[in-house]
Amino acid sequence: MPKIKCIGVLTSGGDAPGMNAAIRAVTRTALYNNIKVIGIKRGYQGMINANYKQLRSHNVSHIIQTGGTILKTARCQKFRTVEGRKTAYNQLKKHGIDAVVVIGGDGSFKGARKFSEEYNIPFVGIPGTIDNDLFGSDYTIGFDTALNTIVEAVDKIRDTASAHNRLFFIEVMGRDVGFLALRSGIACGAEGILIPEVKTHTKNLKAFLEEGNKRKKSSNIFIVAEGDDAGGAFEIAEKVKDDFKDYDVRVTVLGHIQRGGSPTAFDRVMASRLGYAAVEAIMDDQKSIMVGIVNNKIAHTPFNQTIKYQKDINRSLLKMSFVLAM
Numbered sequence: 001m002p003k004i005k006c007i008g009v010l011t012s013g014g015d016a017p018g019m020n021a022a023i024r025a026v027t028r029t030a031l032y033n034n035i036k037v038i039g040i041k042r043g044y045q046g047m048i049n050a051n052y053k054q055l056r057s058h059n060v061s062h063i064i065q066t067g068g069t070i071l072k073t074a075r076c077q078k079f080r081t082v083e084g085r086k087t088a089y090n091q092l093k094k095h096g097i098d099a100v101v102v103i104g105g106d107g108s109f110k111g112a113r114k115f116s117e118e119y120n121i122p123f124v125g126i127p128g129t130i131d132n133d134l135f136g137s138d139y140t141i142g143f144d145t146a147l148n149t150i151v152e153a154v155d156k157i158r159d160t161a162s163a164h165n166r167l168f169f170i171e172v173m174g175r176d177v178g179f180l181a182l183r184s185g186i187a188c189g190a191e192g193i194l195i196p197e198v199k200t201h202t203k204n205l206k207a208f209l210e211e212g213n214k215r216k217k218s219s220n221i222f223i224v225a226e227g228d229d230a231g232g233a234f235e236i237a238e239k240v241k242d243d244f245k246d247y248d249v250r251v252t253v254l255g256h257i258q259r260g261g262s263p264t265a266f267d268r269v270m271a272s273r274l275g276y277a278a279v280e281a282i283m284d285d286q287k288s289i290m291v292g293i294v295n296n297k298i299a300h301t302p303f304n305q306t307i308k309y310q311k312d313i314n315r316s317l318l319k320m321s322f323v324l325a326m
């Protein structure tokens, strides 16, 4: 592989707090190694449209603390087509881009893997999604920030729930997974945590609550992952309404507030480590891999595996949360 002279960097899929810290780390590490950096705007769509901008050191100043992504992001249908990827390749070649760092989730890595099978431009991925659902990394960029945002919101809801002796169903993000729901539920002492990985029997919820009420609970909070098999928070509240006549039920959907805000120190440090590691991996002739952190060490996982395998939720934590919330 000839020496890499120019790296492209893009963010793709749902944004996550800490993506900017990763862009900064990729840029500064590459520049330190005399590699030119091109920021690709709006993910794969920008790659196809040659929406490119050279990044110099000052372009990534004062972004480590900001949410969103300075490169913007998008979900791109065209990159799923042979034609779209061909145009992307031609544009990368034309602009002298030898390798690409993709910051995103599994959908973004599927595109990267497909492209790598067809063309000889190395792609390296950095896990960036609040969902924390990527096999090959214990944490993904943005998860910790989103978790803390949820905890702050649920603590506030707890105050009003207690004041009125109410029961709240609070919906958090997690289209396919319950990592945010599980962690936030534990951190907030939720009475119930409903996640897609574990079947929800809405008929059993009341009996469960009554156990807690015997212990004189003044409020109840159920954290519901949006992708729960029994539905989102509104749907579940609707399903249990006849059973729950004695309860004063309210529903809150936290929504996109979970995706914004200044990244936590944890996310900034992780994004910095991963950005640095991604450029090192490219210089080391790696391709078609995701850099992640496993047991606090940098790990390389082939895209094939990050896409094929599901990261397991820790079910023993779910059991623990029930015991502690009693």
Ligand code: F6P
Binding pocket: 014, 105, 129, 130, 131, 173, 174, 175, 176, 226
């Ligand atoms: O992929 C991350 C995620 O946060 C999911 O949990 C959620 O379903 C989705 O983004 C919503 O994103 P959007 O509204 O941008 O489609």
